[in-house]
Amino acid sequence: xxxIESTKNTRVKQWKKLHTxxxxxxxxxxxxxxxxxxxxxxxxxxxxxxxxxRTGTEYALLDVGNIDVYEVTDEVMKQISETETPQGIAAxxxxxxxxxxxxxxxxxxxxxxxxxxxxxxxMIRTAxxxxxxxxILGEGCVDLYNGKVIRATQGSLFHxxxxxxxxxxxxxELKSVGTPVFGTALEGAKNYKEIEAPHSFAxxxxxxGNGVNPELLKETDANLYIPIYxxxxxxxxxxxxxxxxxxxRG
Amino acid sequence: xxxIESTKNTRVKQWKKLHTxxxxxxxxxxxxxxxxxxxxxxxxxxxxxxxxxRTGTEYALLDVGNIDVYEVTDEVMKQISETETPQGIAAxxxxxxxxxxxxxxxxxxxxxxxxxxxxxxxMIRTAxxxxxxxxILGEGCVDLYNGKVIRATQGSLFHxxxxxxxxxxxxxELKSVGTPVFGTALEGAKNYKEIEAPHSFAxxxxxxGNGVNPELLKETDANLYIPIYxxxxxxxxxxxxxxxxxxxRG
Numbered sequence: 001x002x003x004i005e006s007t008k009n010t011r012v013k014q015w016k017k018l019h020t021x022x023x024x025x026x027x028x029x030x031x032x033x034x035x036x037x038x039x040x041x042x043x044x045x046x047x048x049x050x051x052x053x054r055t056g057t058e059y060a061l062l063d064v065g066n067i068d069v070y071e072v073t074d075e076v077m078k079q080i081s082e083t084e085t086p087q088g089i090a091a092x093x094x095x096x097x098x099x100x101x102x103x104x105x106x107x108x109x110x111x112x113x114x115x116x117x118x119x120x121x122x123m124i125r126t127a128x129x130x131x132x133x134x135x136i137l138g139e140g141c142v143d144l145y146n147g148k149v150i151r152a153t154q155g156s157l158f159h160x161x162x163x164x165x166x167x168x169x170x171x172x173e174l175k176s177v178g179t180p181v182f183g184t185a186l187e188g189a190k191n192y193k194e195i196e197a198p199h200s201f202a203x204x205x206x207x208x209g210n211g212v213n214p215e216l217l218k219e220t221d222a223n224l225y226i227p228i229y230x231x232x233x234x235x236x237x238x239x240x241x242x243x244x245x246x247x248x249r250g
Numbered sequence: 251x252x253x254i255e256s257t258k259n260t261r262v263k264q265w266k267k268l269h270t271x272x273x274x275x276x277x278x279x280x281x282x283x284x285x286x287x288x289x290x291x292x293x294x295x296x297x298x299x300x301x302x303x304r305t306g307t308e309y310a311l312l313d314v315g316n317i318d319v320y321e322v323t324d325e326v327m328k329q330i331s332e333t334e335t336p337q338g339i340a341a342x343x344x345x346x347x348x349x350x351x352x353x354x355x356x357x358x359x360x361x362x363x364x365x366x367x368x369x370x371x372x373m374i375r376t377a378x379x380x381x382x383x384x385x386i387l388g389e390g391c392v393d394l395y396n397g398k399v400i401r402a403t404q405g406s407l408f409h410x411x412x413x414x415x416x417x418x419x420x421x422x423e424l425k426s427v428g429t430p431v432f433g434t435a436l437e438g439a440k441n442y443k444e445i446e447a448p449h450s451f452a453x454x455x456x457x458x459g460n461g462v463n464p465e466l467l468k469e470t471d472a473n474l475y476i477p478i479y480x481x482x483x484x485x486x487x488x489x490x491x492x493x494x495x496x497x498x499r500g
Binding site: 044118122125126127128129130131132152154155156159160226228229230231232233234235236238239240242243246249 | 372376378380405409481482483484485486488489490492493496
């Protein structure tokens with residue numbers, strides 16, 4: 001146990017830097033906050049490097065092994081935390097290499113340029129709930145290790161592989177092994193209810209305002225839409241993802 | 251056109267007060283921000299009392315009739331706005347009395363103690379998209395006229411009636427006219443896929459952490475659950491609402 005009382009301590013400055021994607025990319029580290037996420041990280045064997053606890057926070061029940069534990073003041077915890085009311089416990093974790101996926105039998109979510117952290121996190125949580133094999137993030141998505149994304153996943157980012165990559169290449173690989181790829185679009189699309197739950201599939205969803213990149217929609221096996229019966233112009237992308245995934249899962 | 255340059259102007263202070271539920275309740279007024287919401291409010295004939303535009307914002311295409319228009323400085327707009335990057339246009343609107351609903355043929359969403367503004371707004375947007383007749387907010391929900399709720403609805407709060415009331419009384423009234431009420435619960439509940447789309451229904455969803463009040467779950471015709479196939483503990487309430495509403499709508 002080490003104590004840190006000054007917000008000017010170099011370690012505190014290093015932790016704060018992890019609020020930026022640049023630093024997370026450089027170091028391969030990211031921050032998580034709150035007891036629930038820390039428990040999930042430990043349960044799913046995410047490499048944890050440092051535990052940071054506010055004086056008085058109970059953590060004896062956590063089996064953190066022999067990693068460094070830092071006891072910090074309320075003021076220091078406020079600096080590290082990205083929430084308005086810090087929970088009093090945080091950890092520095094190391095990004096993991098996701099394991100390989102058998103594309104021929106996989107159920108996947110492909111995400112094109114989703115920029116709202118709450119949406120992306122909720123989509124990952126839903127992908128986990130419906131039992132997908134992986135989530136693939138295309139270029140232009142908000143960073144997976146953004147604090148808001150992590151919180152919205154409620155720990156699901158530790159439960160299923162999440163990969164980054166070129167979606168066009170992914171689509172072509174999936175098609176080559178016979179896994180159908182379904183885009184989402186308003187025009188030239190089929191009502192999703194016409195599709196029966198397939199053995200394997202990839203669902204491709206897109207940006208909040210612009211939807212999926214039209215170049216990618218050209219590559220899919222079919223594009224789907226969810227009917228709008230009222231006056232809303234569209235559904236929120238995370239809601240549409242939930243409806244479509246639970247339908248395709250069957 | 252009136253010009254306001256000082257953030258200390260009494261009218262600016264009145265507008266800012268509308269950020270609080272207390273003031274909205276007292277005056278019956280609420281603020282909306284952004285061109286899209288203002289267009290939706292006008293299209294759906296929401297009474298508008300004042301239009302507030304930042305100098306240079308184009309609004310000539312809006313048919314606001316002869317209401318008061320205030321031109322304000324960037325500094326004043328920042329005070330009125332609840333977003334980080336104000337869009338340069340806002341309006342003061344008057345709450346409307348929702349019209350009556352025929353309960354015997356209605357499709358409704360009942361919301362118990364949902365406290366996250368993004369969740370409530372998204373649920374209202376989804377309820378609109380799926381063509382519900384109304385949304386009923388029970389006690390303990392975040393205020394409908396909270397700025398974040400309004401933005402997350404994307405204007406859907408102007409498209410369908412949204413009522414506030416005692417959910418127990420609503421459930422009993424619905425049952426008395428033969429409209430089935432479906433709660434959502436993890437225990438003692440049916441897989442939602444076992445339910446065929448009914449002629450009329452009310453779906454009852456609940457708080458992010460605690461779910462629906464057990465006292466209300468006792469009053470329903472049946473309680474439903476969405477299977478979790480992965481390691482997530484639950485679905486986000488707005489996602490669950492989307493999946494269930496699109497299923498019940500048929």
